[in-house]
Each structure stands twice: as structure tokens, then as C-alpha cells.
Amino acid sequence: MSARYPVARPRRLRRTPALRRLVAETRLRPEDLILPVFVKEGITEPNPVGSMPGVVQHTRDSLRKAAVEAVEAGVGGLILFGIPAAKDERGSAADDPEGIVQVALRDLAAEVGDDIVLMADLCLDEYTSHGHCGLITPEGEVDNDATLERYASIARAQAEAGVAVVAPSGMMDGQVAAIRAALDEAGHSQTAILAYAAKYASAFYGPFREAAEGAPQFGDRSGYQQDPANAREALREVELDLAEGADMVMVKPGLAYLDILAKVADAVTVPVSAYQVSGEYAMVEAAAEKGWLDRERVILETLLSFRRAGAAQILTYWATEAARLLR
Numbered sequence: 001m002s003a004r005y006p007v008a009r010p011r012r013l014r015r016t017p018a019l020r021r022l023v024a025e026t027r028l029r030p031e032d033l034i035l036p037v038f039v040k041e042g043i044t045e046p047n048p049v050g051s052m053p054g055v056v057q058h059t060r061d062s063l064r065k066a067a068v069e070a071v072e073a074g075v076g077g078l079i080l081f082g083i084p085a086a087k088d089e090r091g092s093a094a095d096d097p098e099g100i101v102q103v104a105l106r107d108l109a110a111e112v113g114d115d116i117v118l119m120a121d122l123c124l125d126e127y128t129s130h131g132h133c134g135l136i137t138p139e140g141e142v143d144n145d146a147t148l149e150r151y152a153s154i155a156r157a158q159a160e161a162g163v164a165v166v167a168p169s170g171m172m173d174g175q176v177a178a179i180r181a182a183l184d185e186a187g188h189s190q191t192a193i194l195a196y197a198a199k200y201a202s203a204f205y206g207p208f209r210e211a212a213e214g215a216p217q218f219g220d221r222s223g224y225q226q227d228p229a230n231a232r233e234a235l236r237e238v239e240l241d242l243a244e245g246a247d248m249v250m251v252k253p254g255l256a257y258l259d260i261l262a263k264v265a266d267a268v269t270v271p272v273s274a275y276q277v278s279g280e281y282a283m284v285e286a287a288a289e290k291g292w293l294d295r296e297r298v299i300l301e302t303l304l305s306f307r308r309a310g311a312a313q314i315l316t317y318w319a320t321e322a323a324r325l326l327r
């Protein structure tokens with residue numbers, strides 16, 4: 001006799017908001033979010049980033065205010081990107097104690113240091129005249145090992161300025177080990193490392209290059225960032241970074257790399273974060289502006305998808321706004 005009614009009815013648990021809330025497998029909280037912020041040396045007014053509506057290059061003052069707003073919304077972390085007034089071949093401003101990131105870190109440490117985790121991107125592309133993430137040899141190659149010494153020095157400068165977590169994003173081989181050693185030798189054994197472990201050479205970084213003024217002046221980053229064709233290689237990068245002393249690892253970009261995120265989250269026991277990058281932000285803002293997407297629902301749905309795929313934390317330019325929506 002064939003059953004007249006389905007015995008299993010998954011819809012029973014979807015019937016009311018209260019039921020759905022009770023059985024939700026994934027939760028998204030304000031403290032899971034990390035806000036990336038840009039601070040530019042020598043400007044007196046915040047400077048809007050054209051390709052990222054709602055995002056600005058901050059002054060020291062407007063940055064302090066944005067940090068306080070993030071804290072009030074319950075955001076868990078803040079990651080700082082600096083844009084120096086002057087660039088040179090070796091990115092001298094990156095490790096200058098009076099460089100913009102160090103100055104801004106001291107401001108923020110004093111203002112919100114106990115209330116939010118202060119992080120800094122550790123790279124050279126915003127500081128070099130050629131826009132690459134490392135030093136360039138006379139032959140025009142990115143010099144891996146010479147770059148490591150620069151990263152070590154930047155890590156020391158950021159730690160001195162009060163950063164809690166440094167986040168190396170240059171994809172040089174051995175960068176985590178070099179930074180860990182430099183931090184430990186300088187007495188900063190408690191400064192943590194969030195490694196951009198699986199960072200792909202992605203077209204989704206387009207708007208960021210306007211925001212951070214770090215577009216490569218020749219060539220591209222395919223010689224050091226990962227090939228979007230590869231997944232197993234991401235696991236190798238993660239393994240190496242953990243062996244070198246990374247405390248946390250990141251997958252970047254976000255939405256187009258949820259498979260990588262899920263694999264990495266399965267493979268490791270450290271916290272894994274996902275970076276919802278500038279191009280992802282710009283796509284949603286552009287479509288919403290045209291009235292083609294429900295902006296707030298799309299924002300929260302994408303953030304939830306990172307958590308579902310295994311991210312413990314999410315870097316997102318919507319962090320403060322999303323945190324408010326979640327409250």
C-alpha cells in the first residue's frame with residue numbers, strides 16, 4: 001500500500017520564524033566580522049573610493065570615529081591598510097615608526113585597543129613606487145628573500161605601534177617564518193599572525209587597487225599569488241604557513257573560493273577566515289544601486305555562506321553595517 005501522505009516533511013521545521021531560528025545550523029554574529037579600513041597620510045578630509053560606494057580613505061581622525069562605530073556595533077576586529085604620502089622602490093614608509101600605519105595604530109590602540117582586535121595588513125604594495133608586494137631585482141623579478149627582510153622589519157614596526165595581529169598578504173615563500181622570528185627576537189612573542197595563506201591572483205581585487213593605491217605598475221601578481229585553477233596547492237600553502245608559525249589562516253577572495261574555504265576549514269584546527277574582497281563588495285553595491293538586488297539580504301546571505309563553508313571570521317567592508325543588522 002502506498003503512503004497517502006509523506007512521512008518525512010522537512011517543511012515542518014521551516015514553518016515559523018521561531019522554528020527556523022531554533023534549527024539554524026549556522027550563526028552569524030557581529031563579533032565574527034573584521035572591518036578592513038584604509039588610512040591615508042596627509043589628507044584633511046575622508047576621500048571616497050569611487051569603485052567602492054560607502055568606503056573611504058580615512059584621515060587619522062575619521063578613522064578613529066569609524067573604529068568607535070565598529071566597536072559600538074560589536075564588530076570583532078579591524079584590519080588597517082595604510083597609504084603613505086610618498087612611495088619609493090623599497091617601500092620605506094611601511095616600517096617607518098612615523099609611517100601612517102604605525103601612527104594610526106597608536107591612535108587606535110589608545111582609542112579602542114581593549115575593545116576590538118587591532119590587525120594590520122603586512123605588505124609592500126601600497127608603499128612601493130612599482131606597486132609590487134616585494135623588492136624588485138635589476139632584472140625586474142620580485143626578489144623573495146630580500147623581501148622577507150623588509151617584512152620582518154614591518155612586523156617589528158607594527159608590533160611596536162601596538163598591533164595585536166599582523167596579517168602578511170604578500171605571498172612570499174617563508175614570510176610567516178621570517179615574521180615570527182623577527183617578532184620573537186624583538187620581544188613580541190604575543191603578537192599573533194593571521195596568514196593570508198591561500199591568496200589567489202584575482203580580478204576581484206580591482207577596486208581595492210583604487211582604494212589602497214597599490215596597482216602594479218608593470219606585470220601582475222601571478223608570479224606570487226595563487227593560480228585560480230588550483231585547490232590542492234591551497235592546502236600546501238596553508239600547511240607551510242602553519243608549520244612556520246601562523247596562528248590563523250585566511251582564504252581570499254571569498255565567494256568564488258568557497259570550495260577552498262571548505263577544504264581548508266576541514267583540514268586545520270586553527271581559526272580560518274574568509275576575505276570578502278573589494279570586487280565582491282562593488283558587484284553587490286552596483287547591482288543594488290540599479291535596484292536589481294535586495295542589498296541587505298544579499299549582504300547577510302553572502303556572509304552566512306562564508307560561515308556555512310567553515311569560516312570562523314569574515315573580513316568584509318560591510319562589517320559595521322552588517323553587525324548593526326544582526327543586532
Ligand code: PBG
Nearest residue numbers: 123125169204205208277278279
Ligand atoms: C595586498 C592586498 C590586496 C588586497 C588585500 N591585501 C591587493 C592585492 O593583492 O592585489 C585585496 C583586498 C580587496 O580586494 O578587498 N596588500
